[in-house]
Amino acid sequence: MGKIQTKLGLSTICVILTTFCFGQKDDTGKKLGKVSKLFRTETVLPVQMSYSNRDLKKLTNDSTYINIDLSYLEDTDTIRVMPIRVRARGNFRRKNCYFSPVKVRIKKDDAKGTLFKGNKKLKLVLPCLKENSANDNVIQELLAYKLYETISPYHFRTRLLDLTLNEIKGKKIHEHKIKAFFIEDIDELEDRFGGKELKRNVHPLQQDSIISVRNAFFQYMIGNTDFSTGYQHNQKILFVDGFSIPIPYDFDMSGLCNTSYSVVSQIDGLVLPLEKVTDRLYRGFERSESTMQAVRGEFLDNKSKMMAILEDHRRFFESPKVFEISKKYILDFFDILESPAKFKSEILIRARTK
Structure with a gap:
């Protein structure tokens, strides 16, 4: 001890600061397990x-x-x-x-x-x-x-x-x-959601559709291509109530971070068609337009909350310039979502088919 x-x-x-409540609910309203005191x-x-x-x-x-x-x-x-x-x-x-x-x-x-x-x-x-x-x-x-x-x-x-x-x-x-x-x-997470981590590969199209698209939109938002939901590279897969759910982590190679050691990702030995890590490329798979529009709406509905989180972390930045660059990077993503033409050209028609 x-x-x-x-x-x-x-x-x-x-x-x-005010602490989070001990329990929470998932998308279905199911009451979840407690969050440990540390978090x-x-x-x-x-x-x-x-x-x-x-x-x-x-x-x-x-x-x-x-x-x-x-x-x-x-x-x-x-x-x-x-x-x-x-x-x-x-x-x-x-x-x-x-x-x-x-x-x-x-x-x-x-x-x-x-x-x-x-x-x-x-x-x-x-x-x-x-x-x-x-x-x-x-x-x-x-x-x-x-x-x-x-x-x-x-x-x-x-x-x-x-x-x-x-x-x-x-x-x-x-x-x-x-x-x-x-x-x-x-x-x-296994305890909180009553789920089990899957060790095997699960193709993104076999994962929960809404959560899979949320993950793809999020990775696009932060400019991250250093991940694979199918091969669990910088992703974990949680099996909950019959659904496979991707959970992302490790984002230091993203455009949002733009670290000095970042490099454009390689997929199967091939470098993606990006000039620099701050360039965005949608890596999600093709889904129904209704699913894509639903997730687009979720992100737009949460824009003010996300920008508030950014502002709340301003005080931790040592460089005001780096903070402003980070803020603009996220705002540029929302510019794409808010424009029907950009959303179609940068996300909808770029969705992967294989």
Whole structure:
């Protein structure tokens, strides 16, 4: 069980915001399971961790973890320390990034009585490189998750962190103060929706039609082509009440983030016909026009809510220019939806048939 330390001062203390309700309902009105305490609030969570970047990348794999402590600010003057296990994840970023994204495992007994109760596994998203845009890139990716929340109940919940990462380099320790966020595990969605993760490939046309199109519209909105709903690349498939439901994640290669390391995606070894990652290409499959128009209407109905989410995250951006670019990128998507001619030419007639 995590131990308590008092007045150790993990710097930033954030105002507690109104928490989300414990339960929620899906599209059918079915009451869902509880959301774990960690993800019930939008409050930024101050966290501290210490490990060697080199050890994380060289000594860990899908089954091998290293043991460290995670410290987090529980209230205004109390630090709780909890043992966790971590490993590097993501083949591309393990090779190309200074900070590798992290998979976290927590023993049930260690999480008992802490903010992390009920979370056995978590993903931790970090900046890729030590560069001026690093923290803003994290906020841009977080925004993608938050925007998807408005359009589908089937989504991964996230929690923004003020992370103090003490990087161990031999006898020296390099302190990095960075933005990061936790992503809940698919196990939490299984419990919440009473579903089961599908490990096998499921063709998009065999998935729930409305949710599949919502996913395709969302990926187009953020300018992301680095995904496959059929082969579960940056997607999970949840089987609920007889329906296969795609749930997207990992958006750092999207046009919305436009990271310095982004590259245009390749499908089956072929580069997509895009000049840069900020170019949009609709990758959804052909559906009935009534389905496409219904989802178009959902996005238009939620435009004000999505733009409000963007504005609410303005304060986390270090560069006002990067925020304005992000905002314009999303507004450009709505310009396409609001124009019947653009909607037809950029989305309807570009839907895939194979």
